[in-house]
Amino acid sequence: MRPNRLHLAGLIGLALLLLACRSEAQQNPLGPPDEASRRITLPRGFEIRIFADRLPGTPRFMAVGPDGNLYISLMSGGKVARLNDANQDGKADGVENLPFDFNQPHGLEFHKEGSVWWLYVAQVDKVERLRFNPGGSFTNRQKLLDLPMPAGHRSRTVHFGPDGMMYVALGSFTNKGNEPDPRFAAILRYRVEANGTVSIPADNPFALDPNPARRPIWAEGLRNSVDFLWTPQGKLWASTHGSDNVRLNPSDPPDNQPYEEMINQVEGGQHYGWPYCIAPVLGANLPPQKPEIPDPTTEARNPQSFDCSRAVPALFTLPAHSAPLGMEWGSGFTNFPKDYQDDVFIALSGSWNTDLPANYRDCKIERIIVENGLPVRSETFANGWRQSGQKCGQAWGRPTDLVAAPDGTMFVSDGHGGRVYRIVYTGN
Numbered sequence: 001m002r003p004n005r006l007h008l009a010g011l012i013g014l015a016l017l018l019l020a021c022r023s024e025a026q027q028n029p030l031g032p033p034d035e036a037s038r039r040i041t042l043p044r045g046f047e048i049r050i051f052a053d054r055l056p057g058t059p060r061f062m063a064v065g066p067d068g069n070l071y072i073s074l075m076s077g078g079k080v081a082r083l084n085d086a087n088q089d090g091k092a093d094g095v096e097n098l099p100f101d102f103n104q105p106h107g108l109e110f111h112k113e114g115s116v117w118w119l120y121v122a123q124v125d126k127v128e129r130l131r132f133n134p135g136g137s138f139t140n141r142q143k144l145l146d147l148p149m150p151a152g153h154r155s156r157t158v159h160f161g162p163d164g165m166m167y168v169a170l171g172s173f174t175n176k177g178n179e180p181d182p183r184f185a186a187i188l189r190y191r192v193e194a195n196g197t198v199s200i201p202a203d204n205p206f207a208l209d210p211n212p213a214r215r216p217i218w219a220e221g222l223r224n225s226v227d228f229l230w231t232p233q234g235k236l237w238a239s240t241h242g243s244d245n246v247r248l249n250p251s252d253p254p255d256n257q258p259y260e261e262m263i264n265q266v267e268g269g270q271h272y273g274w275p276y277c278i279a280p281v282l283g284a285n286l287p288p289q290k291p292e293i294p295d296p297t298t299e300a301r302n303p304q305s306f307d308c309s310r311a312v313p314a315l316f317t318l319p320a321h322s323a324p325l326g327m328e329w330g331s332g333f334t335n336f337p338k339d340y341q342d343d344v345f346i347a348l349s350g351s352w353n354t355d356l357p358a359n360y361r362d363c364k365i366e367r368i369i370v371e372n373g374l375p376v377r378s379e380t381f382a383n384g385w386r387q388s389g390q391k392c393g394q395a396w397g398r399p400t401d402l403v404a405a406p407d408g409t410m411f412v413s414d415g416h417g418g419r420v421y422r423i424v425y426t427g428n
Contacts, residue, residue: 028090028335028407028408028409028424028425028426029088029089029090030047030049030090030424030426031049031089031090031091034049034050035050035396036048036049036050036419036421037049039384039385039396040382040383040384040385040421041382041383041384042381042382042423043381045337045425045426045427045428046423046424046425046426047423047424047425047426047428048382048421048422048423048424049090049091049421049422049424050091050419050420050421050422051070051083051085051090051091051092051411051419051420051421051422052083052091052092052095052419052420053418053419054418054419055072055074055081055095055418055419055420056074056077056418057074057075057076057077057078057079058074058075058076058077058415058418059072059073059074059075059400059413059414059415059418059419059420060072060073060074060075060105060106060155060400060401060413060415061073061106061107061108061157061227061326061400061401061413062108062326062401062402062403062411062413062420063108063109063110063119063403064110064403064404064405064406064411065082065110065117065119065132066110066117066132067132067136068406069082069083069084069085069136070082070083070085070092070403070405070411070420071083071108071110071119072108072413072420073102073105073106073107073108073121074097074105075104075105075106075154075155075415076104078101078102078103078104078105079097079098079100079101079102079105080097080098080100080102080105080108080119080121081095081096081097081098082095082096082097082098082136083095083096083420084096090422090424092420098130098138099138100130100138100141102121102123102128103123103124103125103126104123104124104154105121105122105123106122106123106124106154106155106156106157107120107121107122107155107156107157107158107159107168107169108120108121108122108158109122109158109159109160110132111160111166113192113194114194116131116132116194117131117132118130118131118132119132119138120144120158120160120166121158122156122157122158122168123147123156124147124149124151124154124156125146125147125149125151126143126144126145126146126147127143127144127145127147127156127158127166127168128141128142128143128144129141129142129144129196130142142196144166144190144192144196144198145190145198147168147170147183148170148173148180148181148183148184148213150173151171151173152171152172152173152174152175152184153170153171153172153173153224153241154171155171155224155226156168156169156170157169157225157226157227157228159228159229161189161230161236162230162234164191165189165190165191165192165201166189166190166191166192166198167187167188167189167190167218167228167236168187168188168189168190169186169187169188169222169225169226169227169228169238170183170184170185170186170187170188171184171185171223171224171225171226171241172184172185172223172224172274172275173185174275174299174300175243175244175299176243176244176275176295176297176298176299176300177275177298177299177300177301178275178300178301181213182211182213182214182217182220183213183214183216183217185220185221185222185223185224185274185275186217186218186219186220186221186222187217187218187219187222187225187228187236187238187266188216188217188218189201189204189216189217189218189268190216200215200216203268204216204217204218204268205217205218205268205269206269218266218268218269219266219267219268219269219270219271219272220270220271220272221270221271221272221273221274221276221277221311222238222240222264222266222272222274223240223241223242223243223274223275224240224241225238225239225240225264225266226239226241226324226325226326227239227324227325227326227327227401228266228327229327229328229329229344230329231329231370231373232329232331233373235265235373236265236266236267237263237264237265237266237315237327237344238263238264238266239260239261239262239263239264239324239325239327239346240260240261240264240272240274240314240324241260241261241323241324242257242258242259242260242261242274242278242279242320243258243274243275243278243295243297243298244353245257245297245353246258246278246295246296246297246320247296247297248293248296253356253359254355255320255321255354255355255356255359256319256320256359257278257320258278258279258295258320259278259279259281259282259314259317259318259319259320260317260318260319260320260321260322260323260324261279261314261316261317262314262316262317262318262322262324262346262366262368262375262378263314263315263316263344263368263375264312264314264315265312265315267312270312271306271310271311271312272311272312272314273292273308273311273312273313275295275298275299275300276294276295276298276300276306276308276311277292277293277294277295277306277308277311278292278293278294278295279292279313279314279317280292280293280313281313281317282317282318282319283316283317283318283377283378284315284316284374284375284376284377285313285314285315285316285317286315286374286376289313289315290313291308291309291311291313292308292309292311292313293308294308315374315375316368316375316378318348318366318378319359319361320351320354320359321350321351321353321354321359321361322348322350322351322361322366323348323349323350323351323361323392324346324347324348325346325347325348325349325399325400325401326346326347326399326400326401326402326403326413327344327345327346327347327402328344328345328402328403328404328410329343329344330342330343330344330345332403332404332408333345333404333408333409333410334404334408335407335408335409335410335424335425336408336410336425337425340367340425342370343367343368343369343370344367344368344370344375345365345366345367345368345381345402345410346365346366346368347365347399347400347401347402347412347413348361348362348363348364348365348366348399349363349392349398349399349400349415349416350362350363350364350386350391350392350395350398351392352391352392352393354391357389360386360389360390360391360392361392362380362383362385362386362392363385363386363392363395363397363398363399363416364380364381364382364383364384364385364399365380365381365382365383365399365402365412366378366379366380366381367379367380367381382399382412382423385397385398385399385414385417392416393416395416396417397414397416397417397419398414398415398416398417399412399413399414400412400413400414400415400416401413405422409422409423409424409425410422410423410424
């Protein structure tokens with residue numbers, strides 16, 4: 001029977017769709033199902049595969065280099081590794097450690113100065129950079145600045161802002177007390193010259209402070225902002241770990257407060273409350289915001305009688321002990337559907353120290369939905385690393401960081417399982 005025009009048009013459309021799906025699969029290849037695809041749940045149309053496995057030295061933060069390769073810090077191993085996928089089959093060919101030793105490397109950032117690319121490496125006690133050369137070698141190692149020691153929270157994160165300045169995040173030294181150095185529990189801001197000279201920008205809010213340690217501070221009262229980013233509107237957003245086991249009332253369970261601050265809008269010269277204040281609202285706290293409330297358990301001396309109405313409250317929170325780590329704006333995930341590209345994705349490692357099984361937090365990736373430039377709600381994007389009744393410390397894995405690959409897919413590091421995953425939208 002001869003097909004009519006409508007039937008023929010349908011067949012042509014189906015053929016074009018199949019060709020498009022084949023082309024997409026060739027551009028974003030998936031290997032055969034593996035342990036990750038069996039364990040991890042994702043929204044319909046997404047697939048996950050293990051990109052690299054058995055990585056030594058606690059994989060942490062990642063960056064994609066000018067060569068298109070993935071670089072990852074191996075924090076406890078003191079190394080930075082390159083994960084190459086030369087045959088573009090969606091799986092790393094191997095692990096190549098750069099020929100340098102680092103002191104607990106964490107944050108990585110490629111930044112271009114003139115015609116030269118540099119890899120910035122934030123370590124527990126300093127920030128260094130390495131010159132990236134054509135062909136993939138690194139030379140001209142330079143120490144840019146020392147960071148205060150000793151460290152309580154040991155992760156250090158470095159990013160360059162749209163203003164060209166270098167921002168460095170340091171967690172607190174204490175759990176609930178006063179800091180031995182004002183640079184702890186803060187985000188710092190520096191100018192880096194082409195020759196590697198580092199200075200305090202004249203428009204830093206404390207640039208003229210009598211205490212030299214306060215001069216690089218951009219914002220303070222951020223207990224542990226492991227990661228931060230800039231929105232398309234140029235706003236600086238940071239997630240922040242809250243202090244442990246706050247009881248607003250003696251009868252409260254110890255695992256419900258303080259709420260974990262997923263989105264703080266960080267502005268120069270502002271204080272974000274720690275160690276005196278905690279977030280008042282679970283979920284969205286949008287303008288006009290409810291002010292932060294006093295933390296009755298803080299061990300910090302408060303000689304200046306810090307008023308919590310001075311603290312800038314978080315825009316969005318999740319339950320206590322969610323433990324936010326790496327965060328990424330969705331615009332880089334061009335393989336994903338358009339509505340995913342307008343949101344923020346955060347790796348949650350799930351805290352180890354919750355004691356009530358009902359309050360065990362998932363180690364997962366959370367999607368923060370953004371509308372009109374503000375975070376309004378969230379939903380789970382990837383989950384399944386821990387089994388019911390497990391803490392994340394005993395789980396199969398814990399997401400640590402996420403970055404966009406050159407093809408618009410998502411890389412996810414796993415500092416607990418020693419892996420990197422790749423998440424691809426196939427539409428199937």
